[in-house]
């Protein structure tokens with residue numbers, strides 16, 4: 057497996073858990089705001105044997121979880137094998153994905169505990185192309201969501217990073233409508249975009265951080281709605297909070 061970096065312990069990648077984070081190399085999207093652009097270069101990092109990764113996980117007694125992120129982890133040919141071996145170790149296992157490879161996700165579900173799916177925007181071809189830099193197969197994203205909806209044993213989070221120059225309140229409304237119509241029952245997280253060095257200086261002015269008040273106003277219309285899923289806000293003020301608590 058091609059790995060670009062490993063964080064031994066993180067308390068922000070999986071809610072309420074300490075986790076080791078494994079960053080895989082390569083992605084099939086080309087989002088300009090990507091925080092981990094270095095991972096999009098095929099030459100970064102190195103190949104790890106599954107045994108080597110399992111030894112690192114086994115001996116890391118500080119964490120009770122493992123988060124595999126990227127890049128797009130589902131592009132790794134031996135991801136399934138790694139998930140099977142991590143399950144044997146007994147750590148809680150979370151996979152990040154952009155949702156474009158349902159055929160891989162379907163094979164992983166017996167061995168994982170959580171999926172965090174980055175829904176880049178409403179499922180509209182031009183909109184998603186503008187955000188991701190590629191033609192996204194909308195049917196594949198829907199297939200991933202529909203499949204995971206049927207697996208109540210998997211903690212399923214769908215999250216959207218809010219970037220003012222790419223999204224607006226109508227888009228958030230379209231996403232909420234889509235999830236409601238699809239019978240989504242997990243957690244939807246609206247998260248604040250923040251510039252980091254990984255994005256690149258040239259994009260600093262193009263993508264600005266939305267302020268807390270703007271994000272609160274975006275989620276406010278949904279606090280009284282009887283939705284089959286929970287809505288969370290993740291930003292620098294509230295951390296990670298269900299919206300009901302923000303408006304208490």
Ligand code: SF4
Pocket residue numbers: 083084085086087089090091092093126127128154174
């Ligand atoms: S899908 Fe994620 S990892 Fe891939 S380019 Fe976009 S932000 Fe980066």
